[in-house]
Amino acid sequence: MSDKFSASNRSQQQKQQKKPSFAYLIEKKRDGGEFTNEEIRQIVDAIMDGEMPEAQQAALAMAIFFKQMTAQETAALAEEMKLSGEELDLNKVRKSKICKISTGGVGDKTTLILAALGAATGVIVPCMGIRDEDFEITTVAKIGALPGVKTKYSLSEYTSLLTRVGAAIVEPDTQVAPADDLLYALRQNTATLPSLPLITASILSKKLAEGCGSLVVDIKWGNGSFVREKEQAKQLARTITRVARAMERKCVALVTDSNQPIGDSVGTALEIREALQLLGGGGLDEIKPKEQDGPPDPLRDQKELVLKLGMELVRLADVAGSTLSAKQTVERACKNGAAQKKLVEILRAQGAKQDWLDDLSKFPETKYTKKLPAPKRGYVHTIDAGKLAAGVKFLATGKDGKVDPYVGITDIRKVGRQVKQGEPLIIVHYNDESRIDAAMQYFRDAYRLAPKRPKDEPLVFERVA
Numbered sequence: 001m002s003d004k005f006s007a008s009n010r011s012q013q014q015k016q017q018k019k020p021s022f023a024y025l026i027e028k029k030r031d032g033g034e035f036t037n038e039e040i041r042q043i044v045d046a047i048m049d050g051e052m053p054e055a056q057q058a059a060l061a062m063a064i065f066f067k068q069m070t071a072q073e074t075a076a077l078a079e080e081m082k083l084s085g086e087e088l089d090l091n092k093v094r095k096s097k098i099c100k101i102s103t104g105g106v107g108d109k110t111t112l113i114l115a116a117l118g119a120a121t122g123v124i125v126p127c128m129g130i131r132d133e134d135f136e137i138t139t140v141a142k143i144g145a146l147p148g149v150k151t152k153y154s155l156s157e158y159t160s161l162l163t164r165v166g167a168a169i170v171e172p173d174t175q176v177a178p179a180d181d182l183l184y185a186l187r188q189n190t191a192t193l194p195s196l197p198l199i200t201a202s203i204l205s206k207k208l209a210e211g212c213g214s215l216v217v218d219i220k221w222g223n224g225s226f227v228r229e230k231e232q233a234k235q236l237a238r239t240i241t242r243v244a245r246a247m248e249r250k251c252v253a254l255v256t257d258s259n260q261p262i263g264d265s266v267g268t269a270l271e272i273r274e275a276l277q278l279l280g281g282g283g284l285d286e287i288k289p290k291e292q293d294g295p296p297d298p299l300r301d302q303k304e305l306v307l308k309l310g311m312e313l314v315r316l317a318d319v320a321g322s323t324l325s326a327k328q329t330v331e332r333a334c335k336n337g338a339a340q341k342k343l344v345e346i347l348r349a350q351g352a353k354q355d356w357l358d359d360l361s362k363f364p365e366t367k368y369t370k371k372l373p374a375p376k377r378g379y380v381h382t383i384d385a386g387k388l389a390a391g392v393k394f395l396a397t398g399k400d401g402k403v404d405p406y407v408g409i410t411d412i413r414k415v416g417r418q419v420k421q422g423e424p425l426i427i428v429h430y431n432d433e434s435r436i437d438a439a440m441q442y443f444r445d446a447y448r449l450a451p452k453r454p455k456d457e458p459l460v461f462e463r464v465a
């Protein structure tokens with residue numbers, strides 16, 4: 001009996017040794033302690049190996065959510081998650097590697113434009129997609145909608161595209177930072193997605209595995225971003241830059257307004273056309289001040305983002321030293337056609353055959369267009385950017401899941417614009433009549449007009465370096 005008892009006791013002990021308890025780590029964080037690098041490694045390994053029970057993973061995520069992590073802990077987490085998978089080897093390419101990241105955006109063509117501008121000025125700009133909101137039309141989706149364009153590549157193909165062209169826009173790869181995928185799923189199930197250190201570690205683990213030397217980050221806040229509050233965006237900008245610094249990476253973050261679409265179109269091919277137009281349209285130095293008389297420049301916000309983020313990019317890459325030379329470098333690349341040519345090269349390298357890429361007058365029009373009339377006279381008070389994008393996605397996506405690239409909206413009346421009753425707020429371009437009524441409802445719901453002009457919000461709210 002006693003032998004039997006001790007045998008079962010022993011086997012229980014052995015089991016316990018095989019399955020370590022992580023309760024002490026949860027307790028440590030719950031009580032506000034700071035993990036060592038070794039403990040972070042242990043956590044990531046245990047999650048990857050399936051050794052940590054789900055209940056403990058959830059408790060740990062919640063403890064981190066409430067007690068936060070220091071920059072050092074977050075850096076260690078990002079590093080361990082990066083090491084959990086494959087990494088791009090761009091060491092042989094003796095050029096600066098700069099990633100441009102954003103936390104959302106609707107109608108924002110900045111990634112397309114800066115990938116081209118960076119590559120045109122001799123920088124490598126890796127653009128593997130990161131996670132996004134459901135409504136968002138990602139840069140990968142924008143180019144992937146063009147028939148013939150490939151966005152799924154093996155890591156070695158991606159490396160060779162970057163080496164050859166300077167930039168490539170590809171889908172996320174499950175081999176890159178797989179620990180982040182596990183942790184992200186856990187966060188989704190435990191209401192811990194908004195944890196700033198966990199967002200930071202998630203983004204940095206993927207971007208550093210992609211070989212980024214330095215980072216330009218556009219922290220968007222508002223209804224077009226997963227960061228809804230301005231205060232949270234400022235904190236995320238500080239966290240990301242601080243953690244990147246702890247990982248010995250240079251990083252500049254701009255906090256920008258994402259409460260309406262950027263530029264004058266939302267769609268896929270329509271946005272690529274706008275990016276090419278901007279790069280071929282006489283440069284950025286024609287950004288008119290908002291208060292100037294005459295019709296407002298519909299690309300004003302898009303140009304401002306390209307100029308400001310582009311200047312950060314070329315400075316981080318050491319292509320330009322001073323602020324003035326950074327401005328001149330960006331303006332020159334936009335004006336002399338080099339960036340426009342590069343954007344076409346990036347798209348062609350990924351399989352685009354469309355002739356309109358070289359001659360925008362050949363851009364195919366949709367069968368139908370429809371105006372969304374202003375229901376009354378007044379000022380555009382708010383626009384729900386997410387709703388506009390969701391409407392475009394609905395209208396463009398067929399029953400088979402295929403996206404019609406030429407569907408979208410243009411001529412967008414922006415916040416602060418005075419409109420007469422019946423004046424178009426947007427023009428909708430479409431081919432499928434069966435979806436237009438439902439899509440118009442999204443668009444109508446996205447606009448709110450008011451008798452008074454709304455307060456003017458700056459597009460770029462803060463710079464954090």
Ligand code: URA
Pocket residue numbers: 130131132198199200202203
């Ligand atoms: N994007 C990511 O990749 N991770 C996050 O946690 C949030 C957005």
